[in-house]
Amino acid sequence: MTKAAELAKMGEVITNGQIGGRRNLIINGAMQVAQRGTSFSGVTASGTFPVDRFLFHVGSLGTWTLSQSTDVPTGQGFAKSIKCDVTTADVSPTGTDYARIDHRFEGQDLQAFCKGTSNAKQFALSFYVKSPKTGTHIVELQDADNTRNISKAYTVSSANTWEKKELIIDADTTGAFDNDNAKSLTIAWWLSAGADYKSGTLATTWGSPTNANRVVGQVNIADSTSNDFYLTGVQLEVGEQVTPFEHRSYGEERQLCYRYYYQMKAATSFMKIGHGRAYSTTDTTATYTVPVPMRANPTGSVSAASDVGTAGLSAGGTTSVNPAAETMDDYSRFAINVTRGGGGYSAGTIYQIESDNNTNMTIKLYAEL
Amino acid sequence: MAEIKITNARYWRYPLTNEITHIYCNIDNSLEQSFVPIDENNKHYQAIQEWVAEGNTIEEAD
Numbered sequence: 001m002t003k004a005a006e007l008a009k010m011g012e013v014i015t016n017g018q019i020g021g022r023r024n025l026i027i028n029g030a031m032q033v034a035q036r037g038t039s040f041s042g043v044t045a046s047g048t049f050p051v052d053r054f055l056f057h058v059g060s061l062g063t064w065t066l067s068q069s070t071d072v073p074t075g076q077g078f079a080k081s082i083k084c085d086v087t088t089a090d091v092s093p094t095g096t097d098y099a100r101i102d103h104r105f106e107g108q109d110l111q112a113f114c115k116g117t118s119n120a121k122q123f124a125l126s127f128y129v130k131s132p133k134t135g136t137h138i139v140e141l142q143d144a145d146n147t148r149n150i151s152k153a154y155t156v157s158s159a160n161t162w163e164k165k166e167l168i169i170d171a172d173t174t175g176a177f178d179n180d181n182a183k184s185l186t187i188a189w190w191l192s193a194g195a196d197y198k199s200g201t202l203a204t205t206w207g208s209p210t211n212a213n214r215v216v217g218q219v220n221i222a223d224s225t226s227n228d229f230y231l232t233g234v235q236l237e238v239g240e241q242v243t244p245f246e247h248r249s250y251g252e253e254r255q256l257c258y259r260y261y262y263q264m265k266a267a268t269s270f271m272k273i274g275h276g277r278a279y280s281t282t283d284t285t286a287t288y289t290v291p292v293p294m295r296a297n298p299t300g301s302v303s304a305a306s307d308v309g310t311a312g313l314s315a316g317g318t319t320s321v322n323p324a325a326e327t328m329d330d331y332s333r334f335a336i337n338v339t340r341g342g343g344g345y346s347a348g349t350i351y352q353i354e355s356d357n358n359t360n361m362t363i364k365l366y367a368e369l
Numbered sequence: 370m371a372e373i374k375i376t377n378a379r380y381w382r383y384p385l386t387n388e389i390t391h392i393y394c395n396i397d398n399s400l401e402q403s404f405v406p407i408d409e410n411n412k413h414y415q416a417i418q419e420w421v422a423e424g425n426t427i428e429e430a431d
Contacts, residue, residue: 305402322391323404
């Protein structure tokens with residue numbers, strides 16, 4: 001094989017996605033990981049993650065059932081997608097009503113874009129979408145560090161049919177992404193928007209956001225309870241070239257998701273969490289380690305305080321549980337504080353903290369952007 | 370519109386150290402009691418700050 005032929009072959013191999021790994025900056029782009037659950041009904045407000053890392057963001061615009069679906073594009077290697085099912089329609093969104101799916105990035109993971117420099121790179125975004133509407137849909141990039149946005153329209157040609165979209169979004173020589181663990185960029189797939197977001201001219205270049213120019217032309221996905229919107233195979237790459245989707249293993253994606261949200265659910269009654277020393281008659285702590293360090297000091301919660309027990313003490317006595325009362329500075333290890341309002345501990349004694357006599361206990365640590 | 374809905378916010382004093390380290394509250398209408406660290410890099414703490422700026426008050430710790 002000649003040198004030229006070798007180079008051509010190498011280029012082909014790279015383009016076909018056989019080498020050149022870690023091209024995709026999206027976490028869970030194949031929608032495989034859904035720690036919180038696989039279906040959420042009656043959604044009318046923001047905060048639901050139908051799958052990990054993808055946030056449904058909605059205000060005053062319909063009622064939705066969000067789920068991890070097995071409806072996927074044929075022959076592309078995907079098994080899961082996000083499904084957004086309209087259960088109460090909003091035929092005429094008004095004002096600042098909105099519905100969209102967000103994916104958010106830490107600034108330190110975006111430095112390769114060289115944003116804010118003369119060497120700034122383009123954003124190559126690709127995804128598979130199945131929309132109930134033909135016509136214009138909007139994806140928006142939001143730079144949280146410099147308050148700069150850009151919107152990109154894509155066209156759905158056939159309703160209720162999987163289509164792959166490839167968008168090359170302008171580089172931005174103004175405003176660098178902060179090199180830290182805070183939110184720097186949001187990619188938003190709009191599903192519908194009120195007039196306040198649509199009344200101007202679409203902002204197709206980076207600049208300070210003007211609401212009226214953000215979502216111009218967007219169809220209304222929420223106008224009928226027959227409507228279902230699907231998304232999968234999301235990939236963001238540095239540069240001007242979209243390449244085939246970088247499939248990663250479930251285990252690898254799950255580890256990446258744990259940085260932002262981790263929950264552990266008891267699989268058996270009396271599942272042991274850890275051991276610790278009571279420091280009063282009402283309180284004890286125990287320590288546990290999470291699979292990967294979290295992004296930031298997390299919000300902790302448990303399914304119910306009474307789901308957490310103490311071996312050897314009467315069930316149901318727990319009145320409060322702070323799952324992350326203490327933490328290591330890299331957020332890799334935590335102390336859970338268990339309070340028994342009625343007492344029962346003997347100060348200085350070691351206790352075993354465990355789930356109660358059921359499998360209800362779920363401990364949740366939240367460090368999303 | 371606020372992205373995160375905060376209700377029933379109260380400071381939490383860590384019994385071991387007697388220091389206020391968290392705010393416990395309900396988030397997005399969940400009945401679960403969430404413990405939000407007093408940390409600027411926590412998204413829920415940011416939301417609580419916005420909630421306070423809107424005129425709401427965090428109750429004193431027990």
